[in-house]
Amino acid sequence: MKKAILVVGNPLRGDDGVAPYLGNLIEKEDFDWKVLYGEDTPESEFHAIREYAPDLVVVADAMTGMKVGSVEVIDISDDRDYMYTTHNLPMPILLSYLRGFCEAVLFLGLNVDIENILEINPELSKEAKETAVKALDKLREIDDIFDANKEKKEE
Secondary structure: OOEEEEEEOOOOEHHHHHHHHHHHHHHHOOOOOEEEEEEOOHHHHHHHHHHHOOOEEEEEEEEOOOOOOOEEEEOOOOOOOOOOOOOOOOHHHHHHHHHOOOOEEEEEEEEOOHHHOOOOEOOOOHHHHHHHHHHHHHHHHHHHHHHHHHHHHHO
């Protein structure tokens, strides 16, 4: 099964760079996922995703509004009230587009303190780094679930 993760966020905006940090952790672990760095314009990686043609795409991004340090797989595809974004496209629209050519698309929200993303700052907080490690564990869970489902389909 081909899997890709699109990490979104600006590494120069403090904890907004938590997902790109997660991408670096994935690459260091030699994890069986293709990492694509979307930074502030995740749509710029759509061509690479389409070309790679993964069975599963996880879009990871910093988010606020939930418990800081938590990592959540969230369905925001029908969230019409979602307005805040630091990116050119709101996340529900981005996910909807990806679903047009990818079999499975998940959103992985890495919850950070909003105070740590408001200014230019190339450093991640200790809490954001810990959140990225939790996200890597969540990605392993997702990996196991999708691999198990693929094996069932092949039987």
